[in-house]
Amino acid sequence: MGGQLKNGADCLDKAWKRGCEFLGVDYAILGGAMSWVSERNLVAAISNAGGFGVIACGAMTPELLEAEIKGTQALTDKPFGVNLITMHPDLDRLVDVCLSLNVGHVVLAGGIPAKETIEKIRESTARVICFTPTLALGKKLVRSGADALVIEGMEAGGHIGPVSTSVLAQEVLPHITEVPIFVAGGIGRGEAIGSYLRMGASGCQLGTRFVCSFESIAHPDFKKAFIRANARDAVTTVQVDPMFPVIPVRALDNAGGQKFIETQHRVIAKYKAGEVDLETARLEIEHYWAGALRRAVIEGDVEYGSVMAGQSVGMVKKEQSIDEIMQELVAQARAYFAEHGD
Template sequence: MAEFRKTSALMARGTEFLGSEYAILCGAMSWVSERNLVSAISNAGGFGVIACGAMTPELLDAEIAGTQALTGKPFGVNLITMHPQLFDLIAVCARHQVSHVVLAGGIPPKGSVEAIKASGARVICFAPTLALGKKLLRSGADALVIEGMEAGGHIGPVSTSVLAQEILPELAADHLVFVAGGIGRGEAIAGYLEMGAAGVQLGTRFACAAESIAHADFKKAFFRASARDAVASVQVDPRLPVIPVRALKNKGTEEFTAKQIEVAKLLDAGEVDMGEAQLRIEHFWAGALRRAVIEGDVESGSVMAGQSVGMVTREEPVADIIAALMAEAEAALSQRVAA
C-alpha cells in the first residue's frame, strides 16, 4: 500500500466502501467472471464480481459457495434486473451474506433495492445519465458505476470521458461513483480519480488473465485485435428493446442481425410480447458468448470486448495486472506533483 501512496489516498473512499485494498472492480463478464477469476482478483487486492447473467438460483448458489471456498476477501455479485427470478437470486446472495450486489441492465424493479439492503448488503447501480444517477441514489443505491460506450458487452451511447465530465462534478463529492469503459492503463485511472471518482471498473483488461477460464482461442482473438475491431451491434428493428453490445467483429455479428429479424417477426405475429422478445435477445447473447468463451468458437460466437482490447497483448496473472495499473497510476500522479 505504501508504494502506491498517492493513488491509494485518492481511492480511500472506494476501498473503504468495497473492503478491498484497491478500488478496482472487475466488470461482470458472463462465463468469464466466475469463481476462479473473481477470487483471484479479490485475493490480489481488487474487487471481483460474479456475473450471474442467466444463471438459475441453484447455479448462483453453487458459484458463490465456490468463490467463498477460494477467497476470504470481499467480492460482489452482478444481477440482471430483467432476470425473471431476480428476487430468488437476491435471496441466494442474502443467504451467503454477499457484501455487495450490482444491479445492471435497466432500472431496478420495485422492491429489489430494499430486498438487497435488508440483508445488510450494499447496492451498486449503473447510471447512464446524470438524471438517472440521481434517481437511483434517491431510491437507495449506495454507489454508482458510470460506464461509457467504449466498454465491452452491453453499452450505452455516451463515451466514458463525457459521462465522467457530466456526472463526477455533480455527484462525486457526496456520493461514491466508479468509472468504467475503455480503461486499460493506470494513467487513465489516475485521471478519473483526480476528477473525483471513488475507483474504477475494468473488464476487458482482466478477460485474458492467467486465472481466466476463457478458452485459449478466445484469448488469442483478444491478443490479435485492435481497438477498431471491437464494434457495437446494430439495432435492426426500432421496436425491439435491444441494448447494443460491443464485441469483436465476426460471423456472430451477422447472426445477431438475423436473430433480431426472427424475433421481430414473432412480435408481428403476436407470438411473443416485448418482455419475452428482450429475453430471447439476452438468451442469444448468453449462448453466443458461451460458445466463444468456453468452446473457443471465435468465428460464430460472441467475443465481447471493449475498445481497450488493443492493450491486452498477452496472458498475465491478475496480481501482475493490478500491480501494473497501480504503478502506472502512481507514476502519473507523482509526475504531476513534481511538475
Template sequence: MNDYPKTSRLMQRGAEFLGTEYAIMCGAMSWVSERNLVSAISNAGGFGVIACGAMTPELLDTEIAETRKRTDKPFGVNLITMHPDLFELIAVCERHAVGHIVLAGGIPPKGSVEAIKGGRNPAKVVVFAPTLALAKKLLRSGGDALVIEGMEAGGHIGPVSTSVLAQEMLPELAEDHVVFVAGGIGRGQAIAGYLEMGAAGVQLGTRFACATESIAHENFKKAFFRANARDAVASVQVDPRLPVIPVRALKNKGTEAFTDKQREVAGTLDREEIAMAEAQLQIEHYWAGALRRAVIDGDVENGSLMAGQSVGMLKEEEPVAAIIAKLMEQSEGALGRR
C-alpha cells in the same frame, strides 16, 4: 508501507466502500467472471464480481459457495434486473451474506433494492446509470454507489463516451457519493486521471478477461491479443420497436448472426406470439449462448467475443496480481509526475 500512496489516498473512499486494498472492480463478464477469476482478483487486493447473467438460483448458490472456498476477501454479485428470478437470486445472495450486489441492465424493479438492503444480511447496492438524471434518481432510491460506464466498454453499452460522462457526472455527484468510472480503461494513467476528477475508483473488464486465472478458452484469448481497438464494434439495432441495448464485441460471423436473431424475434412480436418482456429475455438468452460458444467452447467465429475498445492494449496473458500491480504502478507514476 504503501507502495502507491498518492493513488491509495485518492482511492480511499472506494476501497473502504468495497472493503478492499484497491478500489479496482472487475466488470462482470458472463462465463468469464466466475469463481476462479473473481477469487483471484479479490485475493490480489481488487474486487471481483460474479456475473450471474442467466444463471438459475441453484447455479448462483453453487458459484458463490465455490468462490468462498477460494477467497476470504470481499467480492460481489452482478444481477440482471430483467432476470425472471431476480428476487430468488437476491435471496441466494442474502443466505451467503454477500456484501455487495451490482444491479445492471436497467432500472431495478420495485422492491428489489429494499429486498437487498432489508434482509437479515443487508448488502450494499451498486447501480449503473447512463445519464445524470437517472443517476440521481437511483442514488435517491437506495443506491449506495454508482458506476458510470461509457460506450467504449465491452458488452452492453450506452451511447455516450466515458470521458464525457465523467466530466458531466463526477462534478455533480463525486463529493457526496461513491462513484466508479468504467469503459475503455486499460492503463493506470487513465485511472489516475479519473481519480483526480473525483472518482472513488474504477471498473475494468476487458483488461482482466485474458488473465492467467481466466477460464476463457485459448482461442478466445488469442482473438483478444490479435485485435485492435477498431475491431470492437457495437451491434446494430434492426427494428426500433425492439429496444435492444447495443453490445460491443469483436466483429465476426456471430455479430452478423445477431442481426438475424433480432429479425426473428421482431417477427414473433409482429405476430403477437410473445410479449415485449419475453422478446427482450430471448435476446439476453441469445447473448448468453453466444458468449458460451466463444468463452468456453472456443468458437471464435460464431460465438460472441464481447470486448471493450481497450482490447488493443492486451498483448499477453498475465496473472491478475501482475495486472493490478501494473495498473497501480502506472497510476502512481502519473500522479507523481503531476
C-alpha cells in the same frame, strides 16, 4: 526519483481511499461482471490480488448462484460482490441467496432496480451498487438508497449505452458526491484510472483487461482473439431497421456479426412479404445470438460466437496473471500521480 514515486503512491492512496474503504480492498479496482468469464476462479483471483472481484450471475438459477458464491468463498477470504440482472425472473430469490451467504456487496445491473429491492438489500449488512447511464437517474438511485454507483461508457464490452465514458464522467462526477462512484468503459491502463480519480471518482471498473489472465477460464481461442484485436475491432451490433430494434452490444467483428446483418435482411424481407407477423420476425432476430456468448467463451467459437470485448482490447497484448495485471495498473496509476500530483 524514489521520493517522487512515494509521493505518487501516497496521492493514489488518498485519491481512492473512499473507494477502498467502501469495498474493503487495497485497490479500488472492480472486476467487471462478464457472463461465463467472471466466475469463481477469476473473481477470487481479482480479490486475492487486492482488487474487488464480482460474480456475473447472468441467467443463473438461485441454486447455481449459491454454488458459485460458495465456490468463490472457498478460494478467497477477501471481499467480493455479486452482479444481479434486475430483469431476472427470480431476482428476489437471487437476492435472498446473496444475503443468506453474507455477500457484502450486491451490484444491480441491466435495468432500473425497484426501490423495494434496494431497501431489502440495505436492511441486511450488504451494500447496494447500481449502474446509471445518466445524471438524473443517478440522483434518483441515490435517493432510493443506492450506496454507490457505476457509470459505464459505450467503450465497454457487452451491452452498452450511447454515451462515452469521458462524457459521462464530466456529467456525473461533479454533481453526485453523496456516494462513491466507480467509472467503467474502455479503461485498460492505470493512468486512466488516475485521471478519473482526480476528477472525483472513487475507483474504476475493468472487464476486458482481465479476460486474458491465466486464472480466466475463457477458451484459449477466445483469449487469442483478444490478443490479436485492435480497439477498432470491437464494434457495436448493427441495426438494419428501426422497426426491428437490436440491443446494442460491443463485440469483436467476426463472421457471426456479418451473418447477423444478413439474417436481419432476410427476416425483414419475410415480414414485408407477409410470410411472418411483426412479433415473430422480431423474436427471430432477437434469438439469433442466443447462446452465442457461451459458444465463444467456453467452446472457443470465435468465428460465429459473440466475442464481447471493450475497446480497451487493443491494450491486451499477452496472457498474464491477475496479480501481474493488477500490479501494472497500480504502478501506472502511482506514476501518473507522481507526475501530476493529487
